[in-house]
Amino acid sequence: MTQVPDWLERLAAQAQRIGVPPVLRPPAGRGRAAAVLMLFGEGPNGPDVLLIQRSTRGRRHAGQPAFPGGGVDPEDAxxxxxxxREAEEETGADPEGVHVLCTMPELYLTYSDNRVTPVIAWWREPSAVHAASPDEVDSVERVPIAELVDPGNRIMLRHSRGTAGPAFRVRGMLVWGFTAMVLDTVLREAGLELPWDPTRTEELPPEVVNLASRR
Incomplete structure (x- = not known):
């Protein structure tokens, strides 16, 4: 059993006051309720966060790295x-070992019409994880925070539509879009971000766009 680190306590204390970028603000009366688990733990390489690589066979967000999560079902409280529940179904993470700290403000995903609530938690008693739902998840990674904040792993990605956003190259994954924006915000608000070069820009690979656009 490990104690919640100070930086995560500070983040949890201000989570509801974190500003929501205009592009992620939920529109009135639209969107399906959903949630993702931002599960931080103490791994073999220091503090880390649990990410999944969505299946390339999926209908939405195919092949994208993401936080475990999904829609809020009627039977969910x-x-x-x-x-x-979604984290357990997708990765096998035992919820009994997870200490939920707080939720962040609701964020809107235009493409999937989801109103997503990020849930911040500490992995008090880590359990083994794997791609527990092969139809939805290709792989599961505990990504060290040190790798996420490494300036050499940070870039800006430009979409074919002309928009650009933060991204991370870690553990063989290109983390971009919604997940990267949330990680970027959380690392900054937690005081963990290291100076990096936001002018280092790459184009979003066409194969990534094609997978993510699949319906």
Whole structure:
């Protein structure tokens, strides 16, 4: 059993006050309720966060790295229960070992029309994880925070539509889009971000766009 680190306590204390970028603000009366689990733990290489690589066979967000999560079902008590359930279904993470700290403000994903509540948690008693739902998940990674904040792993990605956003190259994954924006915000608000060069820009690979656009 490990204690919640100070930086995560500070993040949790201000989570509801974190500003939501205009592009992620939910529109009134639209969107399906969903939740993701931002599960931080103490791994063999220091503090880390749990990410999944979505299946390339999926219908939405195919092949994208993401936080475990999904829709809030009618039988769920709310976004926290949904996030824990989805994480267990997708990665095998035992919810009994997870200490939920807080939720962040709701964020809107235009492409999938989801209103997503990020749930911030500490992995009090880590359990073994794997791609527990092969139809939805190709792989599971505990990504060290040190690798995420390494300036050499950070870039800006430009989409064919002309928009650009933060991205990370870690563990053989290109983390971009919604997940990268949330990680970028959380690392900065937690005081973990290291100076990096936001002018280092790459084009979003066409094969990534094609997979992510699949319906």
């Amino acid at each position: 709310g976004p926290i229960e949904a996030a824990l």
